[in-house]
Amino acid sequence: MTTVVVELRGCTRDYGAVRAVDALDLSVHESEFLALLGPSGCGKTTTLNLIAGFVPPTAGRVFLDGDDVTDRPPHLRGLGMVFQSYALFPHLSVRENVAFGLRERRVPAREIERRVGDALELVRLDRAGRQRPGELSGGMQQRVALARALVYRPRVLLLDEPLAALDKKLREGMRDELRAIQRSVGITTIFVTHDQAEALGLSDRIAVMNRGRIEQLGAPREIYEHPATRFVADFIGASTVLRGRAVANDRVAVAGVTLVVTSGALSSGADVELAIRPERVQLVPGGGDNVVEARVEGLVYQGAQTELTARLRDDQRVLALVTEPAPAPLEVGQTVRLHLPADAFMVLA
Amino acid sequence: MILRLVVAALLLFITLPTVVVIAVSFNPTAILSFPPSGLSLRWYENVLTYPQFQRAAVNSLVVTGAAVALALPVGTLAALALERGRLRGRNAWAVLLLSPLVVPGVAAGLGFLILAAALGLLRSRSVLIAAHVALVLPFVVRAVWVSVRNLDPALERAAASLGAAPSHVFRRVTLPLLKPGLFAALLFAVVVSLNEFVVSLFISNRVTEILPVAMFTYVVNYTDPTIAALSSLFIVATFVVVWLADRYLDLARVFLQH
Numbered sequence: 241m242t243t244v245v246v247e248l249r250g251c252t253r254d255y256g257a258v259r260a261v262d263a264l265d266l267s268v269h270e271s272e273f274l275a276l277l278g279p280s281g282c283g284k285t286t287t288l289n290l291i292a293g294f295v296p297p298t299a300g301r302v303f304l305d306g307d308d309v310t311d312r313p314p315h316l317r318g319l320g321m322v323f324q325s326y327a328l329f330p331h332l333s334v335r336e337n338v339a340f341g342l343r344e345r346r347v348p349a350r351e352i353e354r355r356v357g358d359a360l361e362l363v364r365l366d367r368a369g370r371q372r373p374g375e376l377s378g379g380m381q382q383r384v385a386l387a388r389a390l391v392y393r394p395r396v397l398l399l400d401e402p403l404a405a406l407d408k409k410l411r412e413g414m415r416d417e418l419r420a421i422q423r424s425v426g427i428t429t430i431f432v433t434h435d436q437a438e439a440l441g442l443s444d445r446i447a448v449m450n451r452g453r454i455e456q457l458g459a460p461r462e463i464y465e466h467p468a469t470r471f472v473a474d475f476i477g478a479s480t481v482l483r484g485r486a487v488a489n490d491r492v493a494v495a496g497v498t499l500v501v502t503s504g505a506l507s508s509g510a511d512v513e514l515a516i517r518p519e520r521v522q523l524v525p526g527g528g529d530n531v532v533e534a535r536v537e538g539l540v541y542q543g544a545q546t547e548l549t550a551r552l553r554d555d556q557r558v559l560a561l562v563t564e565p566a567p568a569p570l571e572v573g574q575t576v577r578l579h580l581p582a583d584a585f586m587v588l589a
Numbered sequence: 590m591i592l593r594l595v596v597a598a599l600l601l602f603i604t605l606p607t608v609v610v611i612a613v614s615f616n617p618t619a620i621l622s623f624p625p626s627g628l629s630l631r632w633y634e635n636v637l638t639y640p641q642f643q644r645a646a647v648n649s650l651v652v653t654g655a656a657v658a659l660a661l662p663v664g665t666l667a668a669l670a671l672e673r674g675r676l677r678g679r680n681a682w683a684v685l686l687l688s689p690l691v692v693p694g695v696a697a698g699l700g701f702l703i704l705a706a707a708l709g710l711l712r713s714r715s716v717l718i719a720a721h722v723a724l725v726l727p728f729v730v731r732a733v734w735v736s737v738r739n740l741d742p743a744l745e746r747a748a749a750s751l752g753a754a755p756s757h758v759f760r761r762v763t764l765p766l767l768k769p770g771l772f773a774a775l776l777f778a779v780v781v782s783l784n785e786f787v788v789s790l791f792i793s794n795r796v797t798e799i800l801p802v803a804m805f806t807y808v809v810n811y812t813d814p815t816i817a818a819l820s821s822l823f824i825v826a827t828f829v830v831v832w833l834a835d836r837y838l839d840l841a842r843v844f845l846q847h
Contacts, residue, residue, distance in 0.1 A: 294746055314749040315758075327747035331765045340761075341751035388751065398750075 243270040244306070245428045246291055246396055251300035253286050253452075260286040262452035263300070268396070273422055273429045275439035278449035279475065284432045287449070288398050291430065293317050304395065315344075320389030320427075321398040324405065326381045328373035334360070334384050335369040341392040359391040362421060379410045386418070390425060397422070399431040403438060415442060436476050440464060448472045470588050473515035480521070480558045481588070482514045490582075495552040497532050499580060504587030513588040518547070520584035521560035523567065524577050534558055536574045550576060607824055614817035621812055632818035641795070642819065645803035652714055652789075652799055653782040656721030660778055663722070664729030665771065669763075671730070672737040687727040694787030697724070702791040716792045717799065721782045728777035736770025776834045780827055 246268040253261040261283040268274050276284040289295045290302055293314035302310045309317055320341075328337050338359055342352045360366045363383035373381055382402060389397060402418070403411045419442050422429050433439050439446050440460040447457045448471070456468040467473035470481055484494035486506040492499050492514060499514075506512055524531055534550035537557075541564075548560045548570065560578060562570070570576070609623050616622065617629035636642055664686075670676055671683055689697065697720070705716040744766065748758040764771075786801040793802050800823070808816050 292746075292750060294749075313755075314746070315752050315754050317750075318752070319750060321747065321750040323743050323747055325741065325743050327741065327743040329744060329747075329762060331768075340748070340753070344752035344757060392752070 244268070245270050245304070246430065247303040247306075248287070248290065249301045249303065251287075251290055251297045251302065253283075253290060253295060254298045259452050261290065261297075264452070264454060266447060266454065266457075268428060268430055271426050271428055272444045273419070273431065273442060275431045275433055275443035275446045276449055277433055277436060277439040277446050277475075279434060282449040283452035284434075284449050285400060286452075288400055288430065288432050291396070292319055292321055292398055318394055319396045319398055320392070320394035322382075322385045322389050322400065322402045324401040326373070326385040326405075328381055328384055328388070330372065330374055332372075333369065334365065334371050334373065334376070337373065337384055338388045338391050340388060345392055347392075355391055356387075359387040362390070362424075363387045363417075378406050379414060382406065382414060383417075386421065390421075390427070393427075395428065397427045397429040399429065401432055401434070403433070403435070411438075418442065440476070448475060450475075465586070467515060467586055467588065470513055470515070473586060473588060477517060478559055479515045479517055479586075482516070482552075482556055482558070484512055484514065486510050486512050495532065495554040495556060499530050499532075499585075500582040501585045501587065502582040503585050506587065515586040515588055516558075516580055516584050518559040518561045520581060521558060522579040522581070523548075523560065523562050524579045525567070527577065528579070530580050530582055531577050532558075532580065533575055534578055536570060536572050536576055539570055539572060546570065548576075550578065610817050611821045611824065613814050614821040616814045616817075619813040621814055621817065632814045633822075635813075635815045636819045636822065639807075639815070641803055641807070642800070644796075645798055645800045648714065648717075648793075648797055649783060649799040649801075652717045652721055653779060655714075655718045656725060656782050657775065657778045659718070660722045660725045660729050661771070661774060664726050664774060665733045665767070667726075668730050668733035668737050668770075671734060673742075686730050689723050690727045695791075698788040698791030701788060705792055711792065712794065712796070714797045717789060717797060720788050720792060721785060724785055724788060725778040725781050728781055729774040732774035732777060733767060733770040736767045740766050772834065772837075776830065780830065784823075784827070 244267045246266075248264050248266045251261055251264045251266075252259065264283075264287060266287070276287055278284050286295065290297055293302075293309070293312060297310065300310075301308055304317060304319075329340070332340070335356055338356045339352050342355060347355070356369075357366065360369060363386055365380060365383050365387065368376060368380060368384075373384060376384065382405075385402070399418075403414055406414060415438060431439075431442065440463075443460055445458060446460055446463050448455045448463060450471050456463055456472045458466075463472065464476055467476060467479075473479040473481060482494050484492040484499070486508050487493050487498060488508050489506050490501055492501050492506065492512055494514070501514065532552055534552050536548060536550050538547075538549035540547040543564070545564055546562045546566060548562050550558050550560065552558060558578060612625055613621055613623055614632055615628050615630070616625035617627040617631065667682075667686055671679060671686075676682060701716060701720045702711075705711045710716045740763065744762055745758050748762045749755075753761060784801060785799070786805065789799050789802050790805065793799065798806070800819075804816055804819055
C-alpha cells in the first residue's frame with residue numbers, strides 16, 4: 241500500500257431530494273483491487289460515476305494522482321471502464337471496438353494493430369476480431385469490454401457489476417480470469433458489486449456501502465471476521481445478530497442464558513449486539529457452557545449441509561448450518577440445543 | 590368470406606385511381622377518357638418538353654433539396670434535445686415541432702403568404718423552402734426520435750471513458766447509431782416535400798412554382814392526358830423510393846418500434 245491513486249474527499253451527490261452518496265471519503269492505492277460492495281441503491285455505482293466523471297459531485301472533490309479532477313470531463317481522465325451492459329459499440333467490429341481508445345489517442349495505425357492483437361490475446365479472443373459484438377456470447381462480450389478498457393493502459397480500471405449479466409458457471413470462470421488479468425497487468429481497479437462472494441474472492445480491500453456511506457473498509461477477512469456494524473455483519477454472509485445485556489466484561493445475558501464472550505471487550509451493564517456466523521453455530525446433544533435451547537422454525541436442505549432457522553425463548557432468530565448427514569433427523573417444531581462458541585461472537589458497534 | 594371481400598374492395602378502392610391515371614396516360618387522344626382507346630407515349634413526350642414543367646422540376650429539386658438539407662440537422666438536434674436535453678416544457682416543444690401535421694394546409698399557406706408579403710419575399714424561393722422545412726420537420730423529428738430512444742446512453746459514456754471528446758462521441762458513436770432513423774427521416778422529408786401542394790400554391794408564382802403546383806395550373810387550363818403522364822412518373826418515382834427504402838431500411842421496424 242503505497243501511493244494513493246484515487247481519492248474522494250467529502251464527496252456528496254444528490255439526485256433531487258435523494259442523497260445517493262453522503263460525504264464520502266475514500267482512498268484507493270496503487271495496484272490494489274478495491275470492491276465497492278452494497279445492496280442496490282447504496283450509492284456504489286454513483287461513487288464509480290463520480291470517479292469516472294459522468295456525474296459531478298454536489299459537494300466534495302475528486303483527486304487522481306493528487307490532481308484535483310473534479311471539473312475534468314470523463315474523456316480527459318484517462319480511466320478504463322467496463323459497463324454492466326458492456327456497452328460495446330454495435331456498429332463496430334470487435335477489433336474496432338478495442339481500437340477505439342487508441343484511435344482517440346492518435347496512436348499510429350501499426351501500433352494500434354499490434355496492441356489490439358495483444359489485448360485480444362490477453363482475453364483469449366484473438367480469433368473473434370472481425371465479428372460484431374452482437375454475434376458474441378455474453379462471456380465473450382464481457383472479455384471484449386475488458387480488452388477495450390485495458391488496451392490503452394489506463395491509470396485506473398473501473399468495473400460496474402461486470403459479472404452480473406453472466407450465468408453462474410460463467411461468472412465463476414470470469415471471476416478467476418478477471419483476477420488473473422488484473423494481477424498480470426497490475427492495474428489499480430475499483431469494482432462495484434452487490435455480490436459478497438465476488439467481493440470476498442476478488443478484492444484486496446472491500447468498502448461495504450450503505451445509504452451513501454462506507455460502513456466498513458478493510459481486507460475481506462477482516463470484514464468477514466470482524467464486521468464493524470450490524471449492517472456489515474448481516475450483508476456479508478447471513479449472520480445471526482443477538483441482542484443482550486453485558487453482565488460482565490466477558491458475559492452477556494441473552495434469552496435467559498448467560499453467554500461467555502471472549503472475542504471482544506464489553507462494558508458491563510450495556511446493551512450489546514452479538515453477531516455469529518451460521519457455520520460457527522453447532523448442534524449439540526447435551527447442555528454445557530454457551531448452549532442455548534431453540535425451537536426449529538425452518539429447514540432448507542442444501543446437499544452438503546442443511547440451513548436451520550430456529551427461535552430462542554425470547555423469539556430472537558438464530559441461523560445454523562448443519563453438516564449433512566445430520567447426527568439425528570431434524571424436524572420443524574422440534575427443540576434443539578445449539579452451541580455458540582465463546583470465540584465466535586463478533587461484538588458490533 | 591365477407592371480410593375478405595371487404596378487404597379486396599378496399600384495396601381496389603385505394604389503388605383504382607392510381608391505375609386509372611396510369612392507364613389514361615397512355616391514351617393516344619387528347620381526352621381524359623377511361624379506358625384508353627390505344628397506346629401512345631405522346632403525352633410523356635409533352636411532359637418532358639413542356640418548358641413550364643421543366644422549370645417547375647428544377648424548382649422542386651431546389652426546394653426539396655434545400656428544405657431537406659435544413660430540416661434533417663435541425664430535426665435531428667431537436668429529437669436529441671427532446672429525448673436527452675434538460676428541457677423545460679418538453680411536451681410543449683414536442684407539440685410545437687409536430688404541429689404542422691395538424692394545421693390545415695390552407696391555414697398554413699395563408700400564414701406564409703401574409704408573412705412573405707410583409708417581408709417582400711414573394712418573388713423568391715426562400716419562402717417555399719422555409720415552408721417546406723416546417724412541413725417536413727414533424728416527420729424528421731419523429732423518425733429520428735425513435736432511433737434516439739433506442740440508443741443506450743451507456744454507449745456514449747463508454748466512448749467518453751475511452752477518451753472521446755463530446756464531438757467525437759457524436760461523430761463516431763451517436764450519429765452512426767442513428768442511421769436508420771436518419772434514413773427514414775430523409776425518405777419522408779423527400780416524399781412529403783416533393784408532393785406538397787396546398788401550402789406551396791399560396792406562396793409560389795409562375796417562376797417559383799414547384800411541380801405539383803405546375804401540374805395543378807396545367808389541369809386548370811388544359812384537359813389532355815399530359816397530366817396523367819406526369820402523375821404516373823411521379824407515382825412510379827415515389828413508389829421506387831419507398832420500395833428501396835423498405836427493402837434496405839426495414840421501414841416497418843422504424844415505425845412499429847413504439
